[in-house]
Amino acid sequence: MPTLAPSDLAFVPFVSVANMMRLIHRIGLREMLVGLAGYIEADFLRWDAFDKTPRIAAHAPEGVIELMPVSDGRCYGFKYVNGHPKNTRTGRQTVTAFGLLAELGNGYPVLLSEMTLLTALRTAATSALVARHLAPKGADTMALIGNGAQSEFQALALQALCGITKLRLYDIDPRATEKVMRNLSGQGFEMIACPSAEAAIVGAHIITTCTADKNHATILSENMVGAGVHLNAIGGDCPGKTELAPAILARADVFVEYPPQTRIEGEIQQMPEDFPVTEIWQVIAGRAPGRRDAAQITLFDGVGFAIEDFSALRYLRDQLPGTDFCEKLDLLADPDDPRDLFGMLARAQ
Amino acid sequence: MPTLAPSDLAFVPFVSVANMMRLIHRIGLREMLVGLAGYIEADFLRWDAFDKTPRIAAHAPEGVIELMPVSDGRCYGFKYVNGHPKNTRTGRQTVTAFGLLAELGNGYPVLLSEMTLLTALRTAATSALVARHLAPKGADTMALIGNGAQSEFQALALQALCGITKLRLYDIDPRATEKVMRNLSGQGFEMIACPSAEAAIVGAHIITTCTADKNHATILSENMVGAGVHLNAIGGDCPGKTELAPAILARADVFVEYPPQTRIEGEIQQMPEDFPVTEIWQVIAGRAPGRRDAAQITLFDGVGFAIEDFSALRYLRDQLPGTDFCEKLDLLADPDDPRDLFGMLARAQ
Numbered sequence: 273m274p275t276l277a278p279s280d281l282a283f284v285p286f287v288s289v290a291n292m293m294r295l296i297h298r299i300g301l302r303e304m305l306v307g308l309a310g311y312i313e314a315d316f317l318r319w320d321a322f323d324k325t326p327r328i329a330a331h332a333p334e335g336v337i338e339l340m341p342v343s344d345g346r347c348y349g350f351k352y353v354n355g356h357p358k359n360t361r362t363g364r365q366t367v368t369a370f371g372l373l374a375e376l377g378n379g380y381p382v383l384l385s386e387m388t389l390l391t392a393l394r395t396a397a398t399s400a401l402v403a404r405h406l407a408p409k410g411a412d413t414m415a416l417i418g419n420g421a422q423s424e425f426q427a428l429a430l431q432a433l434c435g436i437t438k439l440r441l442y443d444i445d446p447r448a449t450e451k452v453m454r455n456l457s458g459q460g461f462e463m464i465a466c467p468s469a470e471a472a473i474v475g476a477h478i479i480t481t482c483t484a485d486k487n488h489a490t491i492l493s494e495n496m497v498g499a500g501v502h503l504n505a506i507g508g509d510c511p512g513k514t515e516l517a518p519a520i521l522a523r524a525d526v527f528v529e530y531p532p533q534t535r536i537e538g539e540i541q542q543m544p545e546d547f548p549v550t551e552i553w554q555v556i557a558g559r560a561p562g563r564r565d566a567a568q569i570t571l572f573d574g575v576g577f578a579i580e581d582f583s584a585l586r587y588l589r590d591q592l593p594g595t596d597f598c599e600k601l602d603l604l605a606d607p608d609d610p611r612d613l614f615g616m617l618a619r620a621q
Numbered sequence: 622m623p624t625l626a627p628s629d630l631a632f633v634p635f636v637s638v639a640n641m642m643r644l645i646h647r648i649g650l651r652e653m654l655v656g657l658a659g660y661i662e663a664d665f666l667r668w669d670a671f672d673k674t675p676r677i678a679a680h681a682p683e684g685v686i687e688l689m690p691v692s693d694g695r696c697y698g699f700k701y702v703n704g705h706p707k708n709t710r711t712g713r714q715t716v717t718a719f720g721l722l723a724e725l726g727n728g729y730p731v732l733l734s735e736m737t738l739l740t741a742l743r744t745a746a747t748s749a750l751v752a753r754h755l756a757p758k759g760a761d762t763m764a765l766i767g768n769g770a771q772s773e774f775q776a777l778a779l780q781a782l783c784g785i786t787k788l789r790l791y792d793i794d795p796r797a798t799e800k801v802m803r804n805l806s807g808q809g810f811e812m813i814a815c816p817s818a819e820a821a822i823v824g825a826h827i828i829t830t831c832t833a834d835k836n837h838a839t840i841l842s843e844n845m846v847g848a849g850v851h852l853n854a855i856g857g858d859c860p861g862k863t864e865l866a867p868a869i870l871a872r873a874d875v876f877v878e879y880p881p882q883t884r885i886e887g888e889i890q891q892m893p894e895d896f897p898v899t900e901i902w903q904v905i906a907g908r909a910p911g912r913r914d915a916a917q918i919t920l921f922d923g924v925g926f927a928i929e930d931f932s933a934l935r936y937l938r939d940q941l942p943g944t945d946f947c948e949k950l951d952l953l954a955d956p957d958d959p960r961d962l963f964g965m966l967a968r969a970q
Contacts, residue, residue, distance in 0.1 A: 281712065281713060282638060288952070289951050289952070289954045289955075290969070292954075293965075294969070297966075297970045301966075328677055328688070330690060330692045330697050330725060332692075332694070332725045334725075334726045335726075335728055336728070337692075337697050337725060339677070339688050339690055339699060341677060341679060343679045343681075343686075348679050348686050350688060350701070352699070354723070354728020354729070355728070356726075359727050359728070359959065360959040360960065363630065363959060364630060364729060364955070365953070365954065365955065365962070366959065368728065368953045368954065368955075370953075372701065374686060374703070376681045376686060377683045377684075377705075378683065378703070378708050378711065378713055379684055379685070379686050379703020379704070379705045380703070380713060380717065381701075381719075386952055386953070386954060388953060388954035388962070389954050389962065389966065392962055419960075421956075421959065421961070421963070422962075423963075424962075424963035425962075448960055451958070451960065451961055451964065454964075455961070455964055455967060601635075601637070602637035602638050602639055603637070603638070603735055604638065604714070604717045604719075604735070604737060605638045605714065605717065605735060605737035605738050606638075606713070607714070607770075608712075609800070610709040610712060610714050610770065611709065611768075611770050611797055611800065612770070612800055613714070613737070613738065613741055613770040613771075614773035614774065615800065615804055616642075617642055617645060618804060620639070620643070620646065
């Protein structure tokens with residue numbers, strides 16, 4: 273006897289923004305950053321297991337919408353993400369995102385989630401995971417250039433995973449720097465607001481650039497970067513958007529997530545196609561050297577890769593059982609008889 | 622003063638399966654099929670305005686998950702869809718889908734919707750739109766081979782748009798045929814259950830094949846197809862999945878949606894790469910001939926293209942104002958100050 277009520281198969285667990293915030297507070301932001309870094313590391317260690325593709329972008333003069341799919345042969349994930357630097361003028365986020373995890377064997381989604389917050393967390397967790405392998409020994413000071421939506425998460429991840437305790441802050445808008453200092457007060461940082469990028473990097477062991485302008489900006493010029501630092505460049509992440517002078521790239525050893533994507537989107541879009549880079553997973557897996565000496569300039573040209581989102585969604589899914597942090601979304605038509613979609617519709621009348 | 626309540630920008634209108642069914646009944650299924658065909662036709666007529674890409678597929682032995690993005694420069698849409706023929710064994714749908722429409726200029730989603738039902742409707746509407754241009758004059762009889770989830774929608778669309786009143790039904794499982802006859806009773810069809818595909822096509826002006834097996838099946842062999850018919854082949858829609866003998870393709874004039882995709886997924890994957898095809902939008906726009914004479918065999922090698930989903934989502938969006946057919950989904954993080962994602966999170970504690 274056909275029933276009208278949808279079966280459990282029809283419903284997809286959904287984590288809203290409100291529930292994501294509850295979850296982060298329940299777990300603790302630092303703990304979650306550490307947990308995410310662990311999942312990302314585990315997936316980087318099985319890099320070859322993934323069916324990888326550069327993200328699929330739709331460009332407009334104002335920005336870009338991207339789909340980032342990836343699969344490990346059992347599980348499938350994708351993220352929808354936009355990047356629109358001028359959005360803040362209309363009160364919108366520069367970057368918003370949501371993502372989905374599905375079973376590859378039957379194609380059914382098993383999780384839909386907000387990913388604006390989760391992306392900020394996984395980006396920071398990735399930066400910290402990478403810095404743990406590339407930053408100079410004893411690094412405790414980070415310059416944070418660009419004090420927008422990503423910056424606090426970067427600071428806390430580098431604190432939790434790499435021992436950063438001093439922040440040297442700069443943004444072209446001093447109010448952004450004030451915001452970071454307000455948000456991070458009482459979090460165990462010594463913070464200094466600097467009048468320029470050049471001032472911010474004085475004495476810094478790690479330099480994080482995360483600015484939002486969509487153009488070939490030169491946040492750092494060649495003579496500003498001294499020996500021995502680790503550059504964590506996460507703001508150059510789409511065609512036409514870079515932050516560093518090419519001469520810095522030429523002096524540094526450059527580490528990337530997925531070269532076919534980074535050569536299009538990252539800082540190295542400014543360099544020849546055969547510019548040498550090292551895949552960061554190789555360093556994490558012990559297959560390629562990371563930092564070789566104290567004088568070396570290392571550069572993580574981070575653009576954000578689909579596997580990191582996949583790891584983040586896996587992490588999220590594993591936190592949900594036994595909690596009320598997800599709703600059930602009536603997303604999939606699921607008739608009693610799979611061949612009788614029409615009958616389900618007819619009976620709903 | 623920052624508030625805790627999310628702003629309107631944070632919410633994405635969401636059409637659930639239950640609301641899609643309510644909407645279809647409110648509008649009327651035939652009226653909706655006609656409406657969808659109108660939107661698809663309008664978008665086919667501005668074909669060059671679209672930024673097109675073949676769908677992005679993740680393959681497993683059991684099936685495929687695909688993303689189908691497209692943009693007209695102002696609006697962006699994508700569909701998530703799976704195809705897993707063996708899903709019915711575990712009570713799941715072979716094909717499920719959902720989709721999203723966004724503003725390309727700011728990247729914010731404006732509609733998220735179930736698309737399992739909507740895909741069945743748009744596929745049927747596309748078949749009917751195409752048949753209106755290619756079917757022989759006075760066609761009133763359709764063979765429907767494969768009586769699964771798509772079949773009733775195909776029948777009703779071809780009835781509403783092309784005047785089909787007689788159905789000759791065949792499926793390897795007689796219960797599927799019984800299901801169609803039960804579902805379509807009282808809908809103005811004369812229906813005959815046939816013992817074989819060969820029997821089903823006797824006297825048919827239009828032959829629709831929509832079977833689900835993922836292999837190179839030969840639903841129709843060469844000597845079965847006589848002169849003058851229109852073939853509406855919608856079941857051959859991914860690599861390794863075809864329904865027609867190559868010799869039929871060689872005898873027919875073949876019309877397709879988007880050649881780069883159809884050559885990979887459609888019936889013509891069996892043919893050489895330079896096998897001649899006509900883009901169906903050219904026929905609809907009057908730029909290429911459709912049916913030239915009564916003896917010609919025309920074949921629509923339909924695989925489903927992203928523009929059709931885009932049209933369907935546009936249609937859906939235009940039906941929603943003033944109704945309660947959508948919910949508000951808390952999908953986008955939207956802090957008061959776009960640069961203060963962290964502050965929004967902190968205040969939620």
